[in-house]
Amino acid sequence: MLALEGLEFAWSAGSPALRFADVQAGQGAQVLLRGPSGSGKSTLLALIAGLLTPRAGRVVVAGTDVGALPRGARDAWRGQALGFVPQRLHLSESLTVAENLALPFVACGVPVDHARIRALLDRLGLGELAARRPHELSVGQAQRVALARALMRRPRVLLADEPTANLDDPMSATVLDLLAEAARETEATLVIATHDARVAARLPNTRVLELGA
Amino acid sequence: MRLIALAWRYLWARPLVAALNLALLALGVGAMSFVVLVSEQVEYSVQRDLAGIDLVVGAKGSPLQLILAGVFHLDVPTGNIPLETVATLREHPLVARVVPLSLGDSFKGHRIVGSTPDYLALYGAQLAEGALWQDKLQAVLGADAVRDTALAVGGRFVGTHGLGNNGEAHGDTPYTVTGRLARCGCVLDRLVLTGLESVWVVHETTMAMDDEDRKLLEAEREVTLLLVGYRSPLAAASLPRWVNAQEGLQAAAPALESARLLRMVGAGTDVLRGFGVVLLLAAAASVFVGLVHAVREREPDLAMLRMLGAPPRRVAVLVLAEALWLALLGALLGLALGQGLTGLLGWELARQRSLHVTGWWWSAQQAWLLAGTMALAVLAALWPAWRALRLDVSRLMQAPR
Numbered sequence: 001m002l003a004l005e006g007l008e009f010a011w012s013a014g015s016p017a018l019r020f021a022d023v024q025a026g027q028g029a030q031v032l033l034r035g036p037s038g039s040g041k042s043t044l045l046a047l048i049a050g051l052l053t054p055r056a057g058r059v060v061v062a063g064t065d066v067g068a069l070p071r072g073a074r075d076a077w078r079g080q081a082l083g084f085v086p087q088r089l090h091l092s093e094s095l096t097v098a099e100n101l102a103l104p105f106v107a108c109g110v111p112v113d114h115a116r117i118r119a120l121l122d123r124l125g126l127g128e129l130a131a132r133r134p135h136e137l138s139v140g141q142a143q144r145v146a147l148a149r150a151l152m153r154r155p156r157v158l159l160a161d162e163p164t165a166n167l168d169d170p171m172s173a174t175v176l177d178l179l180a181e182a183a184r185e186t187e188a189t190l191v192i193a194t195h196d197a198r199v200a201a202r203l204p205n206t207r208v209l210e211l212g213a
Numbered sequence: 214m215r216l217i218a219l220a221w222r223y224l225w226a227r228p229l230v231a232a233l234n235l236a237l238l239a240l241g242v243g244a245m246s247f248v249v250l251v252s253e254q255v256e257y258s259v260q261r262d263l264a265g266i267d268l269v270v271g272a273k274g275s276p277l278q279l280i281l282a283g284v285f286h287l288d289v290p291t292g293n294i295p296l297e298t299v300a301t302l303r304e305h306p307l308v309a310r311v312v313p314l315s316l317g318d319s320f321k322g323h324r325i326v327g328s329t330p331d332y333l334a335l336y337g338a339q340l341a342e343g344a345l346w347q348d349k350l351q352a353v354l355g356a357d358a359v360r361d362t363a364l365a366v367g368g369r370f371v372g373t374h375g376l377g378n379n380g381e382a383h384g385d386t387p388y389t390v391t392g393r394l395a396r397c398g399c400v401l402d403r404l405v406l407t408g409l410e411s412v413w414v415v416h417e418t419t420m421a422m423d424d425e426d427r428k429l430l431e432a433e434r435e436v437t438l439l440l441v442g443y444r445s446p447l448a449a450a451s452l453p454r455w456v457n458a459q460e461g462l463q464a465a466a467p468a469l470e471s472a473r474l475l476r477m478v479g480a481g482t483d484v485l486r487g488f489g490v491v492l493l494l495a496a497a498a499s500v501f502v503g504l505v506h507a508v509r510e511r512e513p514d515l516a517m518l519r520m521l522g523a524p525p526r527r528v529a530v531l532v533l534a535e536a537l538w539l540a541l542l543g544a545l546l547g548l549a550l551g552q553g554l555t556g557l558l559g560w561e562l563a564r565q566r567s568l569h570v571t572g573w574w575w576s577a578q579q580a581w582l583l584a585g586t587m588a589l590a591v592l593a594a595l596w597p598a599w600r601a602l603r604l605d606v607s608r609l610m611q612a613p614r
Contacts, residue, residue, distance in 0.1 A: 049607075103521055
């Protein structure tokens, strides 16, 4: 499902290149990108998402060489194939929970699937919160909304950037369980970038890719 | 939810800024729309009331005053001229038509104009009810005069001396209403029309001490103005000169004087229009600053949209759509404001029995105003949209915010 092959990236022509180990992760697999700040975890996530173009090597998701896609097609592909849970969640305060969940459709210019939104709200226990604004949610509820948004278009790969940062132990465990369960149910490949040791402990069957080592 | 709906939500995410921008846009568009509506209607009224009148002849004085008094019934006349002038001009080979007018009295602010049925024919006026005057002290009322005086056919009224409301009432010579005119949208709407004889009789009755007096006054009958139509365009070159050479007579060409009048009014409208332009430019600057801040504040939202699959141009269109919402709302509010102000002015002018101006007037220039406002908003949104287009998504997604 996800393959990283000979991947290298540099921010500019003269700057030193970041080199990443090759990875082959099948459907439903879990990959942990672990390393200290500045080790390239988020950069690798951006490469997988097609937001950055590698200097060498390639990222292949479900048979698609992401770097080979034209820029416009890469955006459409990302909207369809990837789900992303950012560290700061980035839920829009201008919109309700339900409207935030409509954004994956609006972003791609496709009709909003209200049934899918309702189903995911119910599945993640957010059914009563659809009309609320993000600031009216608890941290855990907001995490679940961000997860629902990432799952909205049934992604092949689910990316999560530092999902447990600033969370206490119980909340961290809840979020990781939710991510793993959602990935399992949708058979998506789960890629988590973190420097938090609790993540590997909570997800023991995860393949760990050490960065900056 | 579509992109346009998302832009709407983003617009109202900062209600104070949106309201300020809307107010500025509405004021600018409103001021310009008001100028357009009023100047168009004044110009239309002027052209319509000229009604093919080539020359106005009256007593010596200001030509513009002659036109204002004789054609638009907005000013006092310069004086009277001998009745014989009517015959003299009618016999002139360059003159096709002479319509005499006698002014001097009014009823509840509406001028009583003594004339002949030719005056009504000039404007193609039709009776809505009743008949034209057949005898002295019979009158026909224009549509506004009927509305303001609530007089019906068969009703009687007494004119007051002078063109204001404070004159002495001619109580001995009441008029009888024989008809009312259908609304013509012209100067006749606000007049009380009667025969020349009526005006003379009213004043002779007031002034004459005895029959001898009355006979003397009858022998010195006058009219106030003559509305002249040329037999040939060549008359424009020589007839005014000929009239001005006659003792006590003054000629005024309505086309020239009204053009002069519109130029004078135009200076005022130019100031108002300039004011509107300044307001619109201030609004554009405000929209620009507002959008720059909005894009900066909303960078994470926009980056998230990109992350969710939105191409850069879609994010830029979102910013443009927000500006277009503002422009559309501001322009519509401004147009409504313009109509409202024009209606208010029309109400005040109607109260003063002056020009007919209405808020129910639409101008093609307003469509241009709407389009211009939208274009201005797009212009103001170009730079913020460009910033949105060039968002560094990977940086924004990484940085803790």
